[in-house]
Amino acid sequence: MQIQINPKSIAAGTTTARDALRAAQAAADAPACRHTFIRRFDAAAEVTAQTVDRAREAGLPLPALAGLPVSVKDLFDVAGQPTTAGSRSLADAEPAARDSTAVARLRAAGAVLVGHTNLSEFAFSGVGINPHHGTPRNPCSQGQTLIPGGSSSGAAVSVATGASWGALGSDTGGSIRIPAALQGLVGFKNTQRLTPLQGCIPLSPTLDTACAITRSVADAVLLHGILSARLPQPLRRPLRALRLAVPSTLMLDALSPEVAAAFDAALRRLSAAGAQIETIELPALAELANLQAQGGFAAAESWAWHRQRLATREADYDPRVAARIKRGAAISAADYLDLQQARARWIERITAAIDGFDALLSPTVPITAPPLQPLLDDDDTFFALNALLLRNPSAVNLLDGCALSLPCQVPGTLPVGLMVWGPALADDAVLGASLAIEAVLGEV
Numbered sequence: 001m002q003i004q005i006n007p008k009s010i011a012a013g014t015t016t017a018r019d020a021l022r023a024a025q026a027a028a029d030a031p032a033c034r035h036t037f038i039r040r041f042d043a044a045a046e047v048t049a050q051t052v053d054r055a056r057e058a059g060l061p062l063p064a065l066a067g068l069p070v071s072v073k074d075l076f077d078v079a080g081q082p083t084t085a086g087s088r089s090l091a092d093a094e095p096a097a098r099d100s101t102a103v104a105r106l107r108a109a110g111a112v113l114v115g116h117t118n119l120s121e122f123a124f125s126g127v128g129i130n131p132h133h134g135t136p137r138n139p140c141s142q143g144q145t146l147i148p149g150g151s152s153s154g155a156a157v158s159v160a161t162g163a164s165w166g167a168l169g170s171d172t173g174g175s176i177r178i179p180a181a182l183q184g185l186v187g188f189k190n191t192q193r194l195t196p197l198q199g200c201i202p203l204s205p206t207l208d209t210a211c212a213i214t215r216s217v218a219d220a221v222l223l224h225g226i227l228s229a230r231l232p233q234p235l236r237r238p239l240r241a242l243r244l245a246v247p248s249t250l251m252l253d254a255l256s257p258e259v260a261a262a263f264d265a266a267l268r269r270l271s272a273a274g275a276q277i278e279t280i281e282l283p284a285l286a287e288l289a290n291l292q293a294q295g296g297f298a299a300a301e302s303w304a305w306h307r308q309r310l311a312t313r314e315a316d317y318d319p320r321v322a323a324r325i326k327r328g329a330a331i332s333a334a335d336y337l338d339l340q341q342a343r344a345r346w347i348e349r350i351t352a353a354i355d356g357f358d359a360l361l362s363p364t365v366p367i368t369a370p371p372l373q374p375l376l377d378d379d380d381t382f383f384a385l386n387a388l389l390l391r392n393p394s395a396v397n398l399l400d401g402c403a404l405s406l407p408c409q410v411p412g413t414l415p416v417g418l419m420v421w422g423p424a425l426a427d428d429a430v431l432g433a434s435l436a437i438e439a440v441l442g443e444v
Contacts, residue, residue: 005165007222010052010067017052017067020165021045021112024069028114028163035134036154036163038074039081040115045069048112064226066110071164073155074116075123076100076210077199085201086119088132089309089316100199102168102210102227109226114164117154121318123170123203124302124325126178126389127375127382128153131318138369140183140415146369149179149389152213156183159213166223167213172203172298174365174393176211177405181364181417186438187213188220188404188431189396191424194228202305204298207397217406217434224427235358235432239440240274242358242433247282251362251392258409262416263363266408266441273440277361284349288395291342295327296398300336303328320382343398350399351423359426359433364405364417365389392419400424404434408441 003023009015025042027033052067077083077096084090099107107113118133120126128150129135136157138146148157152169156179159167169176171189180187188211195210202208212223225232246252246267255263271277294300302325314322354360366388375382396403396419403421418441420434 005068007064007068007219011056011062013056017049017112018046020067021049021069021114024114024163024165027161028158030161032137032139033157033161033163034137035118035130036136036157036161037071037115038084038086038118038133038154041078041081041113044080045112045114052110052112063108063110064222065106068111068165069114069163070106070111071114071117071155071158071167072103073119073152073167073169075119075170075201076103076168078103078113078116081116083116083201085122086130086133087121087317089313091316096199098199101196102200105226105229106168114158117152117158117167119153119155120151121321122201122302122306122325123151123172123175124298124321125150126174126386128179129372129375129382135372137372138183140369142414145372147182147372147375149182149369151175152179156180156185156187156213159185159215166219168227169211169213170200170203171209171211171393171397172207173390173397176209176213177364177393177403177417177419178389180213180405182369182415184407184409184415185213185215186217186220186404186406187211188224189393189402190224190228190427191402192400194230194427202301204301206297206301209397217404217431217438220404221431221435224431232431233428234435235429236435237432238274239270239436240276242436243276243278243356244270244433245354245357245360246277246279247285247360247362248279249282250285250288250395254366254388255363256367258368258413259363259366259416262409262413263418265410266418267361269440270437280353282350282353284346284353285395287346288391288398291339291346291398292394294331294335295324297339299324299328300331300339301328303331320379347399354423359420359422359430362392362419362421364419365392368414368416396421402427402430404430406434406438406441
């Protein structure tokens with residue numbers, strides 16, 4: 001069923017919520033969506049869609065997301081459903097008694113919740129492989145089987161295939177932006193403190209961010225406003241009024257030819273449209289590897305949450321995830337406190353160095369989506385690729401910043417993400433710059 005689903009179509013009556021739901025369900029049933037959902041909420045979704053349609057027919061005012069199909073990453077509690085984080089170790093979890101705060105806000109805004117999406121187990125990988133539930137296939141695979149990116153793998157595939165209009169996910173080191181970049185979507189990681197994490201299974205409470213994947217920057221602005229319970233005010237200025245920085249340190253290392261070409265072409269188009277783009281050195285970025293050498297906050301904090309469960313149910317974990325969690329056992333309290341202090345000093349230096357720029361530009365990830373098969377059995381290849389995918393986006397998490405990935409590839413080629421980013425609470429500046437950038441790069 002080919003119909004247009006957007007925030008205005010249902011309110012205007014050009015599409016019903018029930019037709020939008022049926023189209024999403026048909027997409028979810030298709031082979032392209034295999035392994036995307038861990039569980040579907042079909043019956044509850046039908047009730048919500050009917051309620052929206054009756055309200056519209058009665059002439060009642062509709063909330064912002066009325067009738068829009070939205071998927072939920074299987075980290076967030078949905079009342080009446082178990083939350084299992086894509087793990088066999090939580091297969092016996094009891095249904096949630098109440099919605100997580102993020103889900104409650106989506107529901108209050110009229111969203112039709114269509115199901116829990118697949119992910120890297122416990123959100124601990126940027127690749128998107130799940131040995132328990134299967135791995136969703138990247139819809140941009142062009143005849144190959146390419147990785148979807150993670151950890152919000154199913155979230156991105158649900159949007160890319162039309163099984164949802166938008167997707168609630170999480171981003172600890174790039175888990176929204178990586179799959180968005182590899183699938184040609186928009187992923188916005190807001191400043192962490194702006195969205196609540198209550199009712200969400202944690203990976204790293206210091207870094208975890210509740211946020212979303214969409215098809216456009218405008219939709220990202222809308223969903224961010226719902227999830228953060230604030231009115232975003234993107235700074236809408238012409239591109240020629242923007243001063244943008246391209247850090248040469250780390251972010252441009254080891255780019256694949258396809259990503260390098262797409263990124264350079266995007267910068268040329270933005271410059272031709274009037275943007276003021278400056279290449280800068282940002283030496284502090286080179287310290288990322290040392291700051292996270294022991295596994296960083298994710299290892300330390302995930303170990304605290306998982307250590308008792310691992311003691312009895314390690315056989316039910318993805319071995320690669322268990323290995324990363326267990327690195328946290330070697331991090332002492334003193335190490336953890338030292339890391340917190342080092343991070344604070346690092347944030348101060350980065351923030352001072354980028355003061356005066358409206359946003360920074362980098363490739364979201366250094367490569368296009370690689371084939372899945374070589375990663376299934378070779379741990380060395382898997383961990384090397386995982387580190388490469390996380391390298392650029394994780395810098396923004398450590399910065400406590402905000403970032404949006406939007407497509408910048410040449411038409412007909414595999415997706416490439418352009419990351420627009422800034423420091424903490426620069427969300428409206430990043431969103432405003434992203435709207436202006438999208439308007440130029442979206443022109444074919």
